Amino acid sequence: MTEKRPVLVLTEADDITADMVITELNRRDVPVVRFNPADIGEDLVISARFGTCPALVVGQVRTPSRTADVAQVRSVYWRRPEWPTFPHLPADDSRFAAAQVRHGLGGTLYALGDPLWVNHPLRVAAADYKPAQLALARRLGFAIPPTLVTNDPDEAREFVHAQGQAISKTLRWTPYTRDGVPVTGWADPVTAAEIDDSVRVAPHLFQARVDKVADVRVLIAGRHTFAVRIDSDLLDWRKDYSALTYTVQHLPDRVARGLHACLNRLDLVSGSFDLAVDRTGDYWWLELNPNGQWGWLETETDLPMAAAFADLLAQGDPR
Template structure:
């Protein structure tokens, strides 16, 4: 398992695999090369060797599957010059990362495919190609183009960052969530500073988080009870009420097509469900958290992940 050292989602999978007496070697890529040693040789049967920390080791040829859950980047030894660090980081990525990618076993999810799927323009196009309903969308750094788009949809817009934006601001935790944009606020000169993604606002009866593991689908409605959570439910988890639901068959078929075309065995899909019952695709997260859904609903997502890693599904 390749995961951050403090990752509750990865912890769930480890606990389930331990319960099943399945051996697990968990490591964070950030431990390489300071506290993670690698030694591997190419033989007629492929790569053989070991990964070793000061406490445990694993034989590469014994690895049956890999759970890839947002590990950190390799951390180089202190005291290296910027030039040497840049070279060492690249060598670690291509050498250590490349060796792991060469292991002939299933990944949940393959790092390269997961990285590609993080690109919202790609996943939106694939969702359209897969038959899912997608909001009208524009990507631009032209303030006037944003205004023209607002005129074309004849209503409110939402702005979304392409990647989660979190950090510290004036000593407090801060994050950028999906936000409403009034047409009267456009054009705005800040749009010219970088690429911006705008979509038409979708009226919602509720939202759905659909977690897909292989062929298994787990869907839960998210009913938000605050103004900010109705725009982006991630902004206020305390306001949620969750209900298990059964997605329409055509939506299920569409999400499977999305994952097949992206080359992923796992995806956490977000849908808006309109008051008329239309399901509208918002995004898919190739490494999305699921623990909060499982805890609230009892949906056996961890068991499905363990089944996939064991090769029993």
């Protein structure tokens, strides 16, 4: 079945958040073609031609049940796609084949001129650097915790000691296992005495600890802004979701405007922001996740987040 003006949804097989948005699109009778780049082969076929007609690109993306005319795509929801790794091939062949998929399938999608991207992966990649986020946040008038990025252990010890209370956190999350067990990086307290020469191996992020009373997760989808206050006794609330309580929050206008301005500067139409509120009620910027999770927040608060994404993707207009 060739869909007319479909929304492309690129994500992994088990993605409850994407399911929520697709359900809302179905309610609007908006055709959806969902696929995962890792399924390239019999379950996913790309065929695109360039320079053969007045259109910049013509062709199709085909799955076993749906076909999308690439010239008719109205929007692309870039959720959590997985790229193939070809483990059955020799290492060099695997790397070669994976690169061809990224540049063939990905490159064809990037060549499409008209669709709205939520969000474009190249814009996501550019926005995903924490040091650059901090500089932009400061430029936009947000309070940011004093932060040091360094692989100099002496400077790290001096900085941490000067802050009184400090934390460390990863500059970028990556899949990681230890003794075969998946682990993740949290924002954790750190003291000067804990810093040793292993810091020299790679840059680390050290930051003054905000004397917060609550966290706030803010989701923006086009014109829609959803803010949820997260109360807990945790430094990093992600460590224990069962310990959290949620309250719908109204952001001060200047904070909301600043977050929208941030997305505009980064050429994004959606993003999940982590803020902290201190004892005086001031908001502190912590970080931006250009493609953050939000599905559980809709379940907890009944905020119409999926509907906002569906509206955005159906209209193909971020503003």
